[in-house]
Amino acid sequence: xxxxxxxxxxxxxTEGSMIMHAAEQAGTYIPHFCYHKKLSIAASCRMxxxxxxxMPKPMPACATPVAQGMIVRTKSDKAIKAQxxxxxxxxxxxxxxxxxxxxxxxxxxxxxAVGYGGTKSRYEEEKRxxxxxxxxxLISMEEMSRCIHCTRCVRFGQEIAGVMELxxxxxxxxxxxxxxxxxxxxxxxxxxxxxxxxxxxxxxxxFRYSARTWELSRRKSISPHDSTGTNLIVQVKNNKVMRxxxxxxxxxxxxxxxxxxxxxxxxLNSDERLTTPMxxxxxxxxxxxxxxxxxxxxxxxxxxxxxxxxxxxxALLSPHSTVEELHLATSLMRGLGxxxxxxxxxxxxxxxxNGVRWLGCSIAxxxxxxxxxxxxxxxxxxxxxxxxxxxxxxxxxxVVHTIADANNAINNIAPQAINxxxxxxxxxxxxxxxxxxxxxxxxxxxxxxxxxxxTTTVSNEAKVIAASLLSGERKAILLGSxxxxxxxxxxxxxxxxxxxxxxxxxVGYLTEAANTVGAQYVGxxxxxxxxxxxxxxxxxxxxxKAVLLLNNEPEFDSAAGKLAKDALLQAQMVxxxxxxxxxxxxxxxxxxxAPFTETSGSFVNAEGRLQSFHAVVKPLGETRPAWKxxxxxxxxxxxxxxxxxxxxxxxxxxxxxxxxxxxAVTSSLSNLTDAKxxxxxxxxxxxxxxxxxxxxxVRRAPALQATADANIQTTQMAKEQEVSA
Numbered sequence: 015x016x017x018x019x020x021x022x023x024x025x026x027x028t029e030g031s032m033i034m035h036a037a038e039q040a041g042t043y044i045p046h047f048c049y050h051k052k053l054s055i056a057a058s059c060r061m062x063x064x065x066x067x068x069m070p071k072p073m074p075a076c077a078t079p080v081a082q083g084m085i086v087r088t089k090s091d092k093a094i095k096a097q098x099x100x101x102x103x104x105x106x107x108x109x110x111x112x113x114x115x116x117x118x119x120x121x122x123x124x125x126x127a128v129g130y131g132g133t134k135s136r137y138e139e140e141k142r143x144x145x146x147x148x149x150x151x152l153i154s155m156e157e158m159s160r161c162i163h164c165t166r167c168v169r170f171g172q173e174i175a176g177v178m179e180l181x182x183x184x185x186x187x188x189x190x191x192x193x194x195x196x197x198x199x200x201x202x203x204x205x206x207x208x209x210x211x212x213x214x215x216x217x218x219x220x221f222r223y224s225a226r227t228w229e230l231s232r233r234k235s236i237s238p239h240d241s242t243g244t245n246l247i248v249q250v251k252n253n254k255v256m257r258x259x260x261x262x263x264x265x266x267x268x269x270x271x272x273x274x275x276x277x278x279x280x281x282l283n284s285d286e287r288l289t290t291p292m293x294x295x296x297x298x299x300x301x302x303x304x305x306x307x308x309x310x311x312x313x314x315x316x317x318x319x320x321x322x323x324x325x326x327x328x329a330l331l332s333p334h335s336t337v338e339e340l341h342l343a344t345s346l347m348r349g350l351g352x353x354x355x356x357x358x359x360x361x362x363x364x365x366x367x368n369g370v371r372w373l374g375c376s377i378a379x380x381x382x383x384x385x386x387x388x389x390x391x392x393x394x395x396x397x398x399x400x401x402x403x404x405x406x407x408x409x410x411x412x413v414v415h416t417i418a419d420a421n422n423a424i425n426n427i428a429p430q431a432i433n434x435x436x437x438x439x440x441x442x443x444x445x446x447x448x449x450x451x452x453x454x455x456x457x458x459x460x461x462x463x464x465x466x467x468x469t470t471t472v473s474n475e476a477k478v479i480a481a482s483l484l485s486g487e488r489k490a491i492l493l494g495s496x497x498x499x500x501x502x503x504x505x506x507x508x509x510x511x512x513x514x515x516x517x518x519x520x521v522g523y524l525t526e527a528a529n530t531v532g533a534q535y536v537g538x539x540x541x542x543x544x545x546x547x548x549x550x551x552x553x554x555x556x557x558x559k560a561v562l563l564l565n566n567e568p569e570f571d572s573a574a575g576k577l578a579k580d581a582l583l584q585a586q587m588v589x590x591x592x593x594x595x596x597x598x599x600x601x602x603x604x605x606x607x608a609p610f611t612e613t614s615g616s617f618v619n620a621e622g623r624l625q626s627f628h629a630v631v632k633p634l635g636e637t638r639p640a641w642k643x644x645x646x647x648x649x650x651x652x653x654x655x656x657x658x659x660x661x662x663x664x665x666x667x668x669x670x671x672x673x674x675x676x677x678a679v680t681s682s683l684s685n686l687t688d689a690k691x692x693x694x695x696x697x698x699x700x701x702x703x704x705x706x707x708x709x710x711x712v713r714r715a716p717a718l719q720a721t722a723d724a725n726i727q728t729t730q731m732a733k734e735q736e737v738s739a
Contacts (some may be wrong), residue, residue, distance in 0.1 A: 177201055390700070626662075
């Protein structure tokens, strides 16, 4: 540690750190624009000039290393005069459009101009004008005349998002931040550029001219999409969600959010929202009151159970539902005597319940890995925030290996600017168990041990990965959604566990949905002789006469795809509990249940962290929280144990004998399995959701569906339909 004097105070600073870092540690604010704690140092704005003793000129605090005995003054006349001079230059070309700027009220330039700007400008020449640019449906670059060339957006793309989509062209007064050859900004983390822009140059296109920042109420929430468990601040005006921005949590999402977390809120206000219960009578949908709808469902379930037995009842549950909703849904079905329930809609294999599958390590630890093997995940699209943590690890020297499908051969974890030594094996889904077996054989040979399964050959790539995993200290083997949905998923896990055991690597799942871990914890899958999701949605007649759909659309959310419709049409009654007008072709009753912004609840993310949240707006129309709907249904059906007054009461029941609910969840986490390893081929391909088809909310967000990723998905789906036809 080095000791410096900062504004008359002694401050300890790490050797090699900058004056800015020492000032942050001491709680001293130094004005700045280009500096950001998560980005590399550019020293381009010069707003952070400070007075360093024995230095003839003011020095940039963000780019001046500390030295033993250094004396720094941030508020001396010399420093203040330098900072005011920089501000004058920055304001020379800045347009006077604060009254209409979306950044107004949360603009760094606006705030610092109050303290460091002059009362009038000495610049009388014509201000420069930068042409408007269209870079896609998410980010607006309509007012690039406001840009102060801090290059935060450029560095973010290169260092965090992993693709340099923006750069600076030309020089001097002609310099501009723009995309290459007029391309769009397509990164799945692109919206963070809006947050880090210190002026109003980059703004949110969906939010544009919708509200002023001081009109918005700010409320905490949790993302309902992927398994990161991203912490959010939902901004509300007149009981309507207007904008979503990140809530900093260094252990989970740092200060970033993915675009689907940021822009999916558009669906919450869409015309597709279901706002009142509806019944289908004579093929025509009619709006009814809650009492009528619930009595119809309760009477229907009673009659079907009486006529066909409890085994004729089934439930398909979404892993994007809350812990409380999933627990009550499973309790309701089992209270009626049925074990036909499942959340594993996209799976091809349905092993018996055996421990709660999870990441196997903390999310934060991904940033510090030395070695990693990722199996069956296009992680950049599946888990954008996990991918950026891997990029952090790569910058520190980590080596990341991937095994992926040959048809999706894109190894884009690392930034373009980093030439990292990685090995990627692209082969068909069927070959994945064999590839892992080869890696295990290579490890066994190196350690002079018996391999878990015999292989005829071992490829050079497998040997490279084996040698890599045997080196380094912090290692992880991670199975993606395609591996979890694989017809040989249990065998893949067995092989991964063997490799992890012999290389001292953690083994875990990059779980797909916001509450995949929570769904397992509450037992939202058949425990004994119940039907799995695959059986309930197959064309085989399993005798299901009544089906409850909680927060899902089997046609889009299951491995059965369009065939799910045929299976559901065989039932006498299908009940859809959904915030949207979903499943209209197959269901008889639609009950409007609240999305995450209109209900309280909890999600358990990939690392097993349970995070609870409250409603941020009132339910739209006659919408009701799903846990309340199931509580009333259970009471009408005389199912005991549903006397809950709040979602917190549900968690207390789940807590059991543990000190708290988090301890209860943590104690259940396990990736161990005793499944046999099977290297035989399978004709079933895993089904995974592409980035903007993950759930019903994302699918209904117009801006996200207008992105390049969504267009690629639409094209692929069209091709698949042509092939199947």
